[in-house]
Amino acid sequence: MKFEFSDLTVRFGSQVVLDKLTETIEGKALAIIGPSGGGKSTLLRVLGGLLPANEGKFALNGTWVDNNAQRLNEYRKQIGFVFQSNGLFPHLTALKNITLPLIHTFGMDKITAEKKAMDLMERFGLEDSSHKYPSQLSGGQQQRIAIIRAIAIEPKLLLLDEPTSALDPELAYEVLSMLKQLVESGVELVIVTHHLGFASNACDTVMYMDEFGIGEFGKTEELLRAPKTERLQRFISKILSI
């Protein structure tokens, strides 16, 4: 994937969250790291077409995206988005959660959609959960179903907003190892995460972001081993000290 940002600006009231972001970032799996309140989730929601930028624009793989509602909806169809938590529809079973976009956004027939959903659930060992409602699933299972829903549509790109932050370590591991598997099978993704381990094991590119904007980005190995900016050095040593 290749993202180009041009003067990307997002404000909430008088608070400027993204300030004229201009950058070009390439990679197969991009981890966005940094302290809370640094605009990581905001940027991800902009990239997912869920939050229109106040100013500026961005391009995915050379195609510029603007704020036209219809074009934005077309753009969203190419993106799989996974939320922090409670990202499923509570009134639908796991299976129906996965088939809903296939049937109602992409016009797939019910039988094909269900077959596809079941195949994916089997691949990730979740076939027993197919007829359960989200409230009957563990947090880790919920997130994995949400990931399956996002990849079932065969998106150009998978976006994940701190998908493990609400989970205890064991369940977080389930989710992260599934994501690692996906990356290895060629799925491209952008993930906002606090797991530096996951970032260094599964992602080829890392971007550091804080309240002053994009600090630095580059190949994971170089960036995490030898951070250039003091901001990133401090952030990494803080996380590793716990």
Place this chain on the structure above:
Amino acid sequence: MIWDSLSSLTEMRMKRIFSWLGVFLIIASFLVFSAVKANVNFDFTQMWAYRIRFYQGFVLTVQISLFSMLLSLILGALVVLARRSRWMIIKDLAAAYVEIIRGTPLLVQIIFFYYIIGTAWGLSNRFVAGVIILSVFEGAYISEIIRGGVNSIESKQMEIARSIGLTKLKMFRLVLLPQLIIRIIPAIAGQFASVIKDSSLLSTIAIIELMQVTKEITATNYSTYYTSYIVLAVLYLLLTFPVSMLSRWLERSNRYEI
């Protein structure tokens, strides 16, 4: 094992039946005791003579209630839409409607609407007027129930729906509506029971529904005063009880959160 759980199930059921029997006995003996103490004589045999009039009143109450439930539901939903309108005047109009209707007694509204507005606009059909008045009254409450239900569905759900590329109409049909219905069913059923009971106030404008039938019977034959009203109460219970049972059943069969 199976027999054990089966017998414990029947045991539970027996306990329930005995409990309800006990409740019935407590209420019945309290009422009978009070009646004896107040020296009231119940003679239900006289009631048989009025069966046809009671039946006619019952049918009219059912008709008024059914039409009013439907109309108030439509009105309530429209008011919710109006309160989310882009135009301030429509928003405020809807808010004023809800406040005025909920802030004044139904009896006042019936008299005001029927004798002033009804007369002014040439609405002389009592049945139609009664249904409209009752619907306007209940619609205000129903709109608040629906509004509360819509607000209780997290905006997150809409964002998820957007993230998977659903159109606005599909978001409404596949995400909002099914969750909304499950959440508001108990409150709506309670309001429907109120519709049935509140329809009794339409007797004020001489609609011959159950209450008016009872008023007329007791006016001509004073000795049936208490027994008529007991029959009336039982007939209302016959209508409201199924509504509450139905709502409980719907609530159970649609539950997805455990």
